[in-house]
Amino acid sequence: MSVLKINIVLFGKGNVGKEFLNQVIENQKTFLEKRNIDIQFPIIANSRLAYFEKEGVDKFWESNFALAAIPYKLEDILDYVKIHNLENLVAIDLTDSEELVKNYIPLIQNGFNIVAANKNANTSSIEFYKEVRRNLDRHGKTFLYETNVGSGFPVVQTLRDLYSSGEQITKIRGVFSDSFGNVFKRFSTEESLFLSVLSEAGITGSKKSDSIENLYKNDVAKKTLILAREIGANLEFSDVNILPLFSSELKEFNPKQEYEFDKKMLESYGISKIADEDNHILRYVGEFSVLENKLEVQLVSELQSFPIARLDGSEKNFEIYTKSYGKIPIVIQGSGSGKEVLARGVLTDVFKVAEKLRIREKVLV
Ligand SMILES: NC(=O)c1ccc[n+]([C@@H]2O[C@H](COP(=O)([O-])OP(=O)(O)OC[C@H]3O[C@@H](n4cnc5c(N)ncnc54)[C@H](OP(=O)(O)O)[C@@H]3O)[C@@H](O)[C@H]2O)c1
The missing domain is CATH 3.30.360.10 (Dihydrodipicolinate Reductase; domain 2)
Structure with missing residues (x-):
């Protein structure tokens, strides 16, 4: 089985975001060896700044973010992933922002799958809720949010x-x-x-x-x-x-x-x-x-x-x-609740997206 590289753009590096990043970085080698999945974080963002590292951040991400993160707009992220030919994109929303969910549709239209702990996309107007799903269908993308309700249990x-x-x-x-x-x-x-x-x-x-x-x-x-x-x-x-x-x-x-x-x-x-x-x-x-x-x-x-x-x-x-x-x-x-359980739940959703991407890859071969 060939290695599937997943490129995550992480929005939110608070309690859950930090925990999630550290859990993944600690286990990157295991995921690669046991599941043939290479999870990388080329972009990490908070509400104002983003840190770009096309090869993916390492365990020093926090100090690197402090040194090198720059103000950004959504377009900067979309341009960056295009310029660097980053594929198998997943935007992960570990914020509670109402603003960020407005970016879901452009993200989907530009090749991103979405995993969210943030409940706002699923609780805003039903029209928006449906529009997100119409775009997912149209662009063949996945949106998972198990942690919206049960901290990860199914x-x-x-x-x-x-x-x-x-x-x-x-x-x-x-x-x-x-x-x-x-x-x-x-x-x-x-x-x-x-x-x-x-x-x-x-x-x-x-x-x-x-x-x-x-x-x-x-x-x-x-x-x-x-x-x-x-x-x-x-x-x-x-x-x-x-x-x-x-x-x-x-x-x-x-x-x-x-x-x-x-x-x-x-x-x-x-x-x-x-x-x-x-x-x-x-x-x-x-x-x-x-x-x-x-x-x-x-x-x-x-x-x-x-x-x-x-x-x-x-x-x-x-x-x-x-x-x-x-x-x-x-x-x-x-x-079980709290950041550790939530981060595990987010990771479970990421693996589900990876499974779908793997299936699509096989179909296309
Ligand atoms: N903590 C838990 O145990 C727990 C449990 C259940 C559910 N949750 C859910 O998990 C999510 C994250 O919780 P948390 O405790 O990690 O929150 P948090 O510690 O307050 O961190 C929120 C992060 O989101 C960033 N952010 C806010 N608006 C943003 C935007 N528009 N674009 C990009 N980043 C933005 C913040 O950046 P700034 O610092 O720049 O504002 C911060 O890094 C929430 O939806 C929460 O309801 C958390």
């Missing part, structure tokens, strides 16, 4: 396989955010107060309700929308019915009165905290009901015998209900 792929095989999916439901999973697990099962649990989870502070709202809006709701769109839903982010954790009354609440805060929050949901007597547990859940075409994110009180209720604090879960599988959902569940 949720999008499973949904895509079920959907394309004609399986009738009726509902997708789950605890899509492990940060929230942990908070509600502790809140439900311990005598702790909600604000203290939030604080210990590091998602609180002076901007309590702000950061919480950010999490559920930008994380759980976006993931719910991405999953729904994967199975054909023509819905917008504004269609996600997000039942707020905090009523406006609670947002103004004096955090020192924690007992009152808990009572009011739970009353507003009509649920009790630790429901030992009726075996329920609180969960922060995203749900897409296919039959009703309804997207919802909310706090629910769940029977302890259900898979969602049995999750460990650090676990996420995705339940897929289908016609053939009946009442028992397909459950994809796993713990």
Whole structure:
């Protein structure tokens, strides 16, 4: 088998970007020997600067970036890959930029496949979402984003396989955010107060309700929308019915009165905290009901015998209900988040792109 050289243009060298680069550079030799895949990074960019090295950066990339990175525009990147005849191009988006996703279409039109942890391309307008896919089809390119939802475990792929095989999916439901999973697990099962649990989870502070709202809006709701769109839903982010954790009354609440805060929050949901007597547990859940075409994110009180209720604090879960599988959902569940897991997930997507490129190469020979 001949060596397949993959040229990655990496956008974003923050927590995940750094981890990803270092993971790949450490294992470059192994990938070459065991998989005949030579992964190189001829360009690394942040929001303002790009470092160009046509042979691919090495383990000193960080200091070289500091010394030699220059201001850039998208056209500079497109020109560079053309001038240097770089093939098998993959643009990797490890940013959370709304601006960068606007470059996806020109990138695809200029020969790039795309792998993204950034959720913004899949959660902006449905028109843009479709236009990206039209361009992928037209130019024979691939866009993978498994890390948009499950930090790398195969949720999008499973949904895509079920959907394309004609399986009738009726509902997708789950605890899509492990940060929230942990908070509600502790809140439900311990005598702790909600604000203290939030604080210990590091998602609180002076901007309590702000950061919480950010999490559920930008994380759980976006993931719910991405999953729904994967199975054909023509819905917008504004269609996600997000039942707020905090009523406006609670947002103004004096955090020192924690007992009152808990009572009011739970009353507003009509649920009790630790429901030992009726075996329920609180969960922060995203749900897409296919039959009703309804997207919802909310706090629910769940029977302890259900898979969602049995999750460990650090676990996420995705339940897929289908016609053939009946009442028992397909459950994809796993713990693990953070930059290491995410970087592995991105790498898995890169290998999938490589497989497709290899197949295309064989067809063309
Ligand atoms: N960190 C985690 O554990 C984790 C977990 C789950 C999901 N994620 C997702 O992974 C992605 C990256 O997260 P992160 O924690 O690595 O973020 P981060 O540390 O804030 O790094 C973001 C990087 O993106 C760059 N960037 C921003 N706008 C850009 C643009 N228009 N063009 C090129 N580069 C741009 C930033 O450059 P500047 O420094 O110039 O701004 C920075 O290098 C996000 O989508 C995040 O939601 C992360």
